[in-house]
Amino acid sequence: MPLITVTDEVVGAPSRPAWTVEILEEEVRLDELIRRRVFLEIAESGVDADPEERTRTTLDAFGRNAFVVLVDDRQVTALDEKVRLHAGSRVTFLKLVPLVGG
Template structure:
């Protein structure tokens, strides 16, 4: 099975966490990628949180343009978009920081 990298980044800041995970399919919808990313964070933190609620918050954040998702440097713009994955794919969750005063 192919290994992919999932990374967090914030504009103008050092890179955040990064995970290497195995995938079992060649394509997956963006909302499912966001759900899996959320579950990785929950597992790593050991926090006792509701995964469904955290996923709902993450999906809402995407819809409200709080972050964008890049797959191999290509922006995915809709939750129902299919993302093609291959060995070495890099999925970047880029948190957007508003300009001061705007």
């Protein structure tokens, strides 16, 4: 199965470790990709959390522009947009930091 790389980044902060994830399909909607990312984080962390509630919170944060999603350096802007993935794709969840005083 093809492998993709998923990373979390915060503007101005050191990069965090990346995950390598197997994918089964070539196209997936952004909201589904975010849901999978949330489930992966919960499974990896061992935290007792409701993944569906965490997904709703994360999707809401995306709607408020708290973070952007880049797939192979292309920003995906709509939750219903289909994202094309291939072996070696890099998916970056980039958290935005508001300007001080603005």
